[in-house]
Amino acid sequence: MKAWLAILAAVVLLPVFVRHAIATEIWIFAIFGLGLNLLMGYTGLLSFGQATFFGSAAYVAGYLLKYYGINLFLALGIGVLVGAVSAAVVGYLCVQRSGLYFIMLTFALNQMFFFTAYQWTTVTGGEDGMPGIPRPTVLGLDIHGPLAYYATVAGLFLVSLWVMKRIVESPLGKILQAIRENEPRAEALGYDVSRMKLVAFVVGGAFSGLAGVLYAMLFGIVPLEAIGFVFSGNVVFATLIGGSGSLYGPVIGSFVFIWLSESVSAMWARWPLLLGVAFVIVVLFFRGGVVEAWARFWAWRAARRAPAGARVDAPR
Amino acid sequence: MKASLLVSQVLNGLATGMLYALMGIGLSIITGVLNIPNFAHGALFALGAYSLYTVIQLVGNFWLALALAPLGVGLLGVLIEYGGIRPLYKAGHDYQLLLTFGLSLIVTEGIIIVWSPVGMSQLPPPVLRGGVDLGITFYPKYRLFVMVAAGLLVLGAWLFLEKTRYGAIMRAGIEDKEMVSLLGIDIHRLFTAAFALGCAMAGIAGALTAPIRGLNPWMGVDMLGIAFVVVALAGLGNLLGSIVAGLLVGVAQSLVALFWPEASVAVIFAVMAAILLVRPQGLFGIR
Numbered sequence: 358m359k360a361w362l363a364i365l366a367a368v369v370l371l372p373v374f375v376r377h378a379i380a381t382e383i384w385i386f387a388i389f390g391l392g393l394n395l396l397m398g399y400t401g402l403l404s405f406g407q408a409t410f411f412g413s414a415a416y417v418a419g420y421l422l423k424y425y426g427i428n429l430f431l432a433l434g435i436g437v438l439v440g441a442v443s444a445a446v447v448g449y450l451c452v453q454r455s456g457l458y459f460i461m462l463t464f465a466l467n468q469m470f471f472f473t474a475y476q477w478t479t480v481t482g483g484e485d486g487m488p489g490i491p492r493p494t495v496l497g498l499d500i501h502g503p504l505a506y507y508a509t510v511a512g513l514f515l516v517s518l519w520v521m522k523r524i525v526e527s528p529l530g531k532i533l534q535a536i537r538e539n540e541p542r543a544e545a546l547g548y549d550v551s552r553m554k555l556v557a558f559v560v561g562g563a564f565s566g567l568a569g570v571l572y573a574m575l576f577g578i579v580p581l582e583a584i585g586f587v588f589s590g591n592v593v594f595a596t597l598i599g600g601s602g603s604l605y606g607p608v609i610g611s612f613v614f615i616w617l618s619e620s621v622s623a624m625w626a627r628w629p630l631l632l633g634v635a636f637v638i639v640v641l642f643f644r645g646g647v648v649e650a651w652a653r654f655w656a657w658r659a660a661r662r663a664p665a666g667a668r669v670d671a672p673r
Numbered sequence: 674m675k676a677s678l679l680v681s682q683v684l685n686g687l688a689t690g691m692l693y694a695l696m697g698i699g700l701s702i703i704t705g706v707l708n709i710p711n712f713a714h715g716a717l718f719a720l721g722a723y724s725l726y727t728v729i730q731l732v733g734n735f736w737l738a739l740a741l742a743p744l745g746v747g748l749l750g751v752l753i754e755y756g757g758i759r760p761l762y763k764a765g766h767d768y769q770l771l772l773t774f775g776l777s778l779i780v781t782e783g784i785i786i787v788w789s790p791v792g793m794s795q796l797p798p799p800v801l802r803g804g805v806d807l808g809i810t811f812y813p814k815y816r817l818f819v820m821v822a823a824g825l826l827v828l829g830a831w832l833f834l835e836k837t838r839y840g841a842i843m844r845a846g847i848e849d850k851e852m853v854s855l856l857g858i859d860i861h862r863l864f865t866a867a868f869a870l871g872c873a874m875a876g877i878a879g880a881l882t883a884p885i886r887g888l889n890p891w892m893g894v895d896m897l898g899i900a901f902v903v904v905a906l907a908g909l910g911n912l913l914g915s916i917v918a919g920l921l922v923g924v925a926q927s928l929v930a931l932f933w934p935e936a937s938v939a940v941i942f943a944v945m946a947a948i949l950l951v952r953p954q955g956l957f958g959i960r
């Protein structure tokens with residue numbers, strides 16, 4: 358409950374303090390991160406190809422918005438569908454292998470989609486991206502304005518977060534966590550592990566797809582980077598900064614990541630260098646992410662305040 | 674279609690295929706021994722090419738450059754393993770992987786800062802310029818050289834892994850790390866050596882590629898994907914498999930380039946997907 362109040366407060370206050378476009382991007386990236394975290398945090402599958410679903414959905418829905426003027430609900434629905442279907446195709450190949458092979462396959466197939474988008478210039482615009490994507494009117498409401506669009510995205514984020522909470526607390530979510538903890542045991546209990554992994558993949562893909570469409574409508578363009586592997590790496594990183602162990606980790610992570618990268622990218626054209634350095638520092642020193650650093654801080658304070666002999670050990 | 678064109682495309686495919694095999698074997702050693710899919714492998718490939726370029730600029734000797742480039746990249750590999758991966762032994766492979774991803778960003782951006790974001794070209798050494806008449810077609814000397822050189826390097830890697838004591842330790846490390854360390858072998862030194870060796874192989878593959886494709890900071894990106902494809906098809910530590918997979922991918926790519934050039938990169942991944950659909954364990958994979 359406390360977490361929800363904090364998130365509601367953040368949703369309301371964010372556009373007061375940061376530019377609307379950045380505030381909107383934060384919630385879009387959070388939806389993207391929620392999808393990845395179902396795989397990474399809950400199922401223990403590190404997917405390095407989430408941009409495949411994000412980008413595919415952005416291109417397909419963007420194309421239909423641009424040339425056929427479809428309405429918002431259809432665009433969102435198509436985004437979710439494209440995300441889920443592309444994830445089903447990629448996932449079918451990837452879940453057959455485990456561990457390192459799984460990671461390499463998600464990456465390699467991401468590259469396949471990237472090079473397809475790169476070369477199919479008549480549709481995707483190749484390196485120039487696919488510009489001119491409109492924001493359609495919804496039920497007579499105009500979501501052209503930055504604040505109106507922000508409200509739309511923030512609303513969809515809250516719905517996504519609620520849906521993801523229901524998923525991870527459902528029996529399916531528990532099975533996925535069982536797979537993460539001990540795969541042979543989950544299999545021995547009678548669960549079809551590869552099918553469950555595929556389900557997680559498809560659900561994660563649907564979230565990525567939703568984020569992809571919202572991204573395309575936010576900037577009015579689908580840049581080639583949206584389907585590139587650096588984008589896949591970024592969402593893994595954002596989830597990691599937040600802490601992949603909890604439902605809210607990717608939300609915090611996307612806030613930190615977008616805010617950081619928007620500020621440094623304005624300062625220096627070579628900002629991916631700083632991003633790389635940040636990757637290395639976080640991985641070497643802050644592995645549990647913000648959520649764990651926060652918990653450690655409070656445990657440390659509690660330990661300092663507690664009388665001697667009643668000391669609580671900090672987690673880990 | 675003219676037969677000569679077909680033959681020269683197949684030869685092109687074999688030359689690039691050998692380079693793919695070299696990349697794949699290097700990655701396979703790292704991934705097999707340390708359990709990390711090295712995401713910096715592509716960036717180190719690019720660094721090898723740029724090192725070759727710079728040494729040639731400074732000294733003017735191609736052969737010296739060809740020897741120094743992989744040495745430099747290998748030394749960087751030692752540093753990366755020692756300073757970055759070693760502290761993460763206990764943290765789990767996901768974090769080691771993210772570390773290599775961060776490093777790939779750093780190396781790529783470093784290349785842009787030190788050299789330039791604009792692509793450059795590198796001529797082969799004078800001896801290897803021009804072509805040879807093969808009877809059916811004229812073929813550039815340098816590409817033949819690459820085919821032979823990469824082939825010899827792969828052979829060297831095979832001899833090292835199969836016939837030397839250290840190679841046997843490395844293969845044992847791929848199979849069962851715990852057992853190796855129980856036998857009294859310093860497993861950490863093995864990790865450093867394997868990582869450095871894999872990096873050096875990426876470096877020399879990059880150096881050999883520079884006179885064919887030229888240099889740009891992102892030249893490693895598609896190479897990384899291809900190296901993953903080779904490993905996924907061949908299985909970890911499988912040298913013969915890596916060669917077959919590398920050549921298969923290289924030839925498929927250059928043949929598709931004849932009639933549908935736009936699809937020539939995507940086809941690599943399509944070939945992989947098709948093979949994995951039929952044989953999920955890869956061409957020779959057991960695991």
